[in-house]
Amino acid sequence: MPVPTFWRRSEVSIAAMSFRRKTILGIALIEAALLLILVGTGLSFMHQSNEQELIKRATTTATLFATTTKNAVLATDLASLESFVHEVMKNSGLVYARVRDMDGMVLAQAGDTAALTRPFTADQEVDDATDGVLDTYAEIRVAGTTYGRVELGLSIREIYEALATARQWVTVIAVMEMGLVAMFSFVLGTWLTRQLRSLKQAAEQVAGGDLGFQVPVKGRDELAQTAKAFNNMSHRLRHFNDELEQRVAQRTEELVQTQQQLQIDLERRRKMGEALRQEKQQQRELIRKLEQAHNQLLQSEKLASIGQLAAGVAHEINNPVGYISSNLGTLEEYQQDLFQVLDVYESLEPLLQYEDGALQRIHEIKQAVRLDHLRQDVRDLLEESQQGVTRVRQIVEDLKDFSHTDxxxxxxxxxxxxxxxxxxxxxxxxxxxxxxxxxxxxxxxxxxxxxxxxxxxxxxxxxxxxxxxxxxxxxxxxxxxxxxxxxxxxxxxxxxxxxxxxxxxxxxxxxxxxxxxxxxxxxxxxxxxxxxxxxxxxxxxxxxxxxxxxxxxxxxxxxxxxxxxx
Ligand SMILES: Nc1ncnc2c1ncn2[C@@H]1O[C@H](COP(=O)(O)OP(=O)(O)O)[C@@H](O)[C@H]1O
Ligand SMILES: [Mg+2]
The missing domain is CATH 3.30.565.10 (Histidine kinase-like ATPase, C-terminal domain)
Structure with missing residues (x-):
């Protein structure tokens, strides 16, 4: 069920109130309640007892007055009665006094005229005296026979005045009391809150990191005990903190060591990796060298077989090349000789003029074989052949070298x-x-x-x-x-x-x-x-x-x- 808002608000405002104010307020409330009860009951008691006292006094005074006036009434001594009446009026608080005979006739009276003129009605209680005068009477009797009675009027103003005075005093005392209590509770609240404040400050100090902070302890009361408990707590906090810090430092140290170890491991792994890589590189290099060696082997195998082949070929070719070369030399000489002979023949051509047909034939043959061209071509062909043979010789020479490298x-x-x-x-x-x-x-x-x-x-x-x-x-x-x-x-x-x-x-x-x-x-x-x-x-x-x-x-x-x- 939801709590009504006003209640909650007041609850909150009470909670928000300072401790000192709460102390003062609490004590004041208690004090006020107590005073209220005390003053109430006191005044009411006083009221009652005053009324009873008045009634008793009225009765006593009336009885006494009746006894005093008995003889004078019996003797109908009016002068004495007069003096008795005046005498009794000297008592304070009496409004009037009257003496009547047995028939109700007034024998003597004195006092307030207004009160005396009113018809007499006896008041049983103070509350009955609505006119401010308590009317009472006492009968004058002798041996069972009534001879007359006295009537008295007592003012009730006095008791009300006394009550008013009493109420005034009580109020003054109550106010003074409340003032004193307020002062006392203020001092008490201040003292308590000061202690509490110092505790609060200390708690803040500790919260701010000043672990182990101690508050001064005075006396042995609950606050002192709280302060002691606080000090103890602060001390232990510091102890725990120190321990924690030490543990953290230890852990950090361990971590650093582990990390270093890891670093070393890592370095070792890296080196191992490096070594492996180098090894791999070396292997690759080795494989490459092997391949190279293999290729070289193939090459030299090839060379060796070709070398043998070349040696044979060179030997075989050398011979024909030798005689082709020398034959070409000889052929060149022969060709020169032949052209010389031809030159001589040509120089003799004019002598053949008359010899019909012969010159004609010579000319025809010369044209058919294109002698001029042939002269040049033979020379070229021979030279070319000679070059060819020289090249063949060179190749053969190379081949020979090739087959004899070692x-x-x-x-x-x-x-x-x-x-x-x-x-x-x-x-x-x-x-x-x-x-x-x-x-x-x-x-x-x-x-x-x-x-x-x-x-x-x-x-x-x-x-x-x-x-x-x-x-x-x-x-x-x-x-x-x-x-x-x-x-x-x-x-x-x-x-x-x-x-x-x-x-x-x-x-x-x-x-x-x-x-x-x-x-x-x-x-x-x-x-x-x-x-x-x-x-x-x-x-x-x-x-x-x-x-x-x-x-x-x-x-x-x-x-x-x-x-x-x-
Ligand atoms: N310095 C070079 N620059 C360019 N190509 C070369 C060079 N040396 C050799 N070669 C190449 O190698 C081939 C083989 O050379 P080689 O065995 O000396 O035979 P050849 O010179 O008779 O051709 C050449 O035909 C040429 O293609
Ligand atoms: Mg070459």
Missing amino acids: EGEWAQADLHQGLESTLNIVSNEIKYKAEMIKEYGELPLVFCQAPQLNQVFMNLLVNAAQAIEVHGVITLRTGSEQDWVWVEISDTGQGIAPEHLKHIFDPFFTTKPVGSGTGLGLSLSYGIVEAHGGRIDVDSKLGKGTRFRVWLPVRQGTEDRREAVG
């Missing part, structure tokens, strides 16, 4: 010297085609077959010159690296097409027009360099140029040398 003298040689003499031989081929640049390095003496190597250098130089179409540069470089020397011949020629590159060392591979290349130069060179335990590297860019680098070992392995020499 023959020759082994000795320590200066490669620069060999290069220079080779350059002299090929200078004719080169000088119109290219500028020669020489960049010689330091070279040790190399154990080799010098003439064979010169053959290699020559082939490379001639190829370089032939690769240059109009004019270019040929660069000759040398150098050494540990136990190896190298000779490099590079040109600015047409370059080698990638698809040709793997064939250039094949015997009879040539891209040159028929008649100008045999295709044996590089395969021959390959064989020679291989016989020296070296290798040839090629690097070429189509349209830019080509670079051949011949690597040779400075020394030959003992067995190789023995084998080579033997």
